[in-house]
Amino acid sequence: MNDNTKLIERAATQIDAASELSARAGRGRFWARPLCRFLARSIKTGTLTLILPDGTRHRFGEGEPHVTAAITQIRSLRRIAINPDLALGEAYMDDTLRIDQGDIHDFLDLVLGNLGDATQSPLRKAWRLLHRLTRPLVLFNPAKRSQRNVAHHYDLSDELYDLFLDSDRQYSCAYFSSPADTLEAAQERKKRHIAAKLLLTPGQQVLDIGSGWGGLGRSLARDWNVSVTGLTLSEDQLAYARTQTHTAGLCDKVRFHLRDYRHETGRYDRVVSVGMFEHVGPGHYGTFFQTVADRLSPDGIALIHTIGSSGRPGAPNPWIKKYIFPGGYVPSLSEILPVIERSGLTVTDVEVLRLHYAATLREWRHRFAANRARVAALFDDRFCRMWEFYLAACEAGFRHKNLVVFQIQLAKRKDVMPLTRDYISAIGSVRDRQRR
Known part of the structure; x- marks a missing residue:
């Protein structure tokens, strides 16, 4: 050439x-x-x-x-x-x-x-x-699929959640009295707020649907002298909850089971569910609320705490669905209330928590950032970036878009609650003084 x-x-x-x-x-x-x-x-x-x-x-x-x-x-x-x-x-x-x-x-x-x-x-x-x-196909959540979806997020690593949650591992919206509150104080206030709405008295039987790592159940048993049965679909959460309950000396009052809510058969004075309803799926709302009604005593009270949308019904965010919460869905009130009416339950109170979850996610995001090197050692840099995006996107969604949290109080009878809502803050104030 x-x-x-x-x-x-x-x-x-x-x-x-x-x-x-x-x-x-x-x-x-x-x-x-x-x-x-x-x-x-x-x-x-x-x-x-x-x-x-x-x-x-x-x-x-x-x-x-x-x-x-x-x-x-x-x-x-x-x-x-x-x-x-x-x-x-x-x-x-x-x-x-x-x-x-x-x-x-x-x-x-x-x-x-x-x-x-x-x-x-x-x-x-x-x-x-x-x-x-495509929402009906995506949100079809029979019991076996629900357990797989739960494992995708919650059975990652015990150490991961210790690196950004509070010491009680509350993985749901906290209740802030001011932006200056610590995460620990706001999570304790959330648990007291829920307990006040349940109108607990000593000796009652409480069912906790979606009990997570067991922090709420242990707090209710310790502070209000009730017996708690917790249901979870996460094997890692179950093991942790049982260990912590044994360490706290509460095994006689708190029991946890690897069980779908559809398979529970007991009767309870109170039913509580925090941060679990987002995983039920609209096609299963009827079964969920009928289960709550069937498990609740005639004079019982239930409290459902769930992320919700203040707008019209929509569809899951595709990135969140693919990488973070497969099977998860954020409902509007217009999707929830008609199903409750058909179950025979009465809605006795609805509270909308607006910016509380934005403040909660801000604290989680800061703690995650402070421990990023340790998270990367557990997983890798791509995982860290995925969770950085998840925490930041959710915080921005709660701050600027239509994401909120609903606390829906339910009963079978109208007369089981006081006439006014004053009892909620009154019970919380008494418990604060007792703790001090």
Whole structure:
């Protein structure tokens, strides 16, 4: 091969490479246009600088805070433009969404705080319609699937949850009296608030559906002298709950079982469920509330504490469904109350906790960040990024979107509660003084 041939081939290779770069740049610009238009319509408060795979920088909004994010691959850019609800979290997990100024919490807080009506773009409407149409299949939760779904999240590692929860492992919304409360104080207040709504008296039998690591059950038995039966589908939670109960010397008052709520047969004075109803699924609401009614004594009281939506019924967030809570669903009141009416139970009180979970998630996020190296040693960096996105996205959702927490009090008779709600704060205040 002579020198001229080599030069020609080298030139052809360079032309091919340049053509590919040009084609890639064209594809990048194609997917960048709808994304940038969306952000330009949405970001008004605060400043977002977005760096695209070709290095171009686009600035949206004005004022504080300033956040800079970079999408490093055209593939990620395309997927985010088409389906941001799923692809944004995946890009952050894969490190193809990089936060150069601020962190993932700052980015999500800025974006979700600005979205408003921009969430109703035609493409997002189409995706949400698809999610709603496939909801019955996604949320079908018979007993065996429910146990697999629970294990996906809760049977990860005992040490993981110790690294960001309070010492009692309360993995649900705390009850803050002010933003200055510690996580421990707010979780203790949550348990007292629930106990007050249950109107507990010594010797009563309490069923705890979705008992988790057993902290609520042990607190009710210790502080209110009741007997508690806890049900969980997590083997790791069951083992921990039984060990802690033995250590606390409460085995005569608290029992835990690996059992689906549909298989419980006892009769109880009180039924409580905290942070479990989100895993039931709309197709099983009738069975759930009929089970509560069947397990509850004629003069009994039940309290259901669940994440909910203050908006219309929707569909699970696809990223949360895929990576964090398979089978999980956040219900609207309009989906819950008609089912309760058919069960024969009476709704005696509904409290909506608005920003309490945002404050709870903020504390979890800070503790997770402080222990990130230890989490990475247990799992890997991608897992850490997944959980950083999960905690930050949920906090922003509770702060800026329609996520809330419902506490729904139920009874079979109207006259088992006092005439006014004053008893709730009165009982809590007495218990505070006794503890001090």
